[in-house]
Structures are given as structure tokens and as C-alpha cells.
Amino acid sequence: MLKRLLLFGIFVASLSLQAQKEKLLKLPSFDKPLFHYGFYLGVNNNGYKVSYKPSDYNNAEIEVESSIGFNVGLIADLRLHNNINLRFEPGLMSNTKTLHFKHINDAENVKTREVGATYLHLPLILKLSTNRLNNMRPYVLGGFSYDHNFSSNERNSDDNFAGEFRTTTSNFMYEVGIGVDFYLSYFKFSPSIRGVFAINNEVKYDNKTPSQWTDPIDFLGTRGIFLHLAFE
Structure with a gap:
């Protein structure tokens, strides 16, 4: 993932240099409407x-292995x-984690659990942008979201004793990020990195x-x- 982010940084830097050199403004009226839409x-x-927390199991350790x-x-x-936008970005966010319970020494019990998560991600984001510089515009953002986990198994009566690691269905998260708007000939491309x-x-x-x-x-x-790639 680090290599991918490094390549993404190089890509964004090259677009930034190209946008700064460009004197002809593309989509000059893009930011004037009260509303606009897109996808990501x-x-x-x-x-x-x-x-x-303290329990009957000393030196508890759970290693989390994540996938893309x-x-x-x-x-x-x-x-x-002019520099502040409120955004609603409903979507799906999905990945799989593997939990390794390193403190379990009992050979009869499974030491790993695979936990799938598919969230209905409903974030409300505040985006703070600089003034436009030719055909680019850096920004920072932050917000909160409600996340519904379709894969939680919260209501499943089977638990780990039956092989099911359960998580909660309703969750709340916050996110922060940085990015750059690039004004192209027909649309605005906005890559960002978020936590x-x-x-x-x-x-x-x-x-x-x-x-x-x-x-x-x-x-x-x-x-x-x-890595969030928006097309507006």
C-alpha cells in the first residue's frame, strides 16, 4: 500500500506542475453553482x-492482517x-481482515478468524479549499459518518464457540484527508488521501x-x- 501511495503522490505532483503551468482556465464557472454532483x-x-482490558487471559495479543x-x-x-463546501458522499466500503489470536495456545481452538466488512458509508464532509491557482485547487477535509455493516453477524446466535466472530451493525466514524482539485476540459478530477x-x-x-x-x-x-478518486 505504501508503494501505491508513493506512486499516487508522484502522479499528483506531476499533475500539479502541469496545472500550474497552464494559463488557460478550464471550467472557469465550475464552482459558481450552489449545487453540483459527481461520483467516486x-x-x-x-x-x-x-x-x-484485564481478563482471565494474560498477555492477550490480537494481530490484525488487512487486505486491500x-x-x-x-x-x-x-x-x-467560495472556499467552503458541505458534501454528502454515500457509498459502499468493503474489505476483509484476518484476526490472529496469538494468546490462544489450546490446539483444539482455532487461532484465526476472517472478518469481512461491507459498510454502507454515509459521511457528511466539510471541505476547505484554497483559492484556485490556474487549473488546480488544494483542499483539506473532515467529517463524520454513520456506517451500516451488512456483514456484522450481530444478530447471529452463533459466536466464536461456533466459529463466528461478530461485530456491531451500526457504527460511527470520523475521517480526515487532503487532496487537490484538477480542472480538466470536461470535468473536475479530485484525488485525495483520507484516514x-x-x-x-x-x-x-x-x-x-x-x-x-x-x-x-x-x-x-x-x-x-x-485513496479517493472523485469525478465531478
């Missing part, structure tokens, strides 16, 4: 932050000011206790980074 595509590398997932969605943008962070605890504790899988967990929440 992206990839994510989301894992979990895990913190622990995807993001896709729509954009509705409301101009509040997403869960606010609530996403673990659904096992029905029985003691549980080697969930008893040691005090907090388990999504932490990740994603």
Missing part, C-alpha cells in the same frame, strides 16, 4: 485498532462559501464467558487509509 471510486486498506478493499459512491456538494477512524467499539462479545476471543478486548474499531 477508490481503494482502502482498513484494519482494526485493538485495546485490551474498494470504495464506490456518489457525491452531492453544497457550496457554503477513517471508528468512534464506537465494534466488537460483539461472545454469549459465554470466559471467551478467549472477545473477553480480553476493551475496544476494537476500524482504522484505515483510503
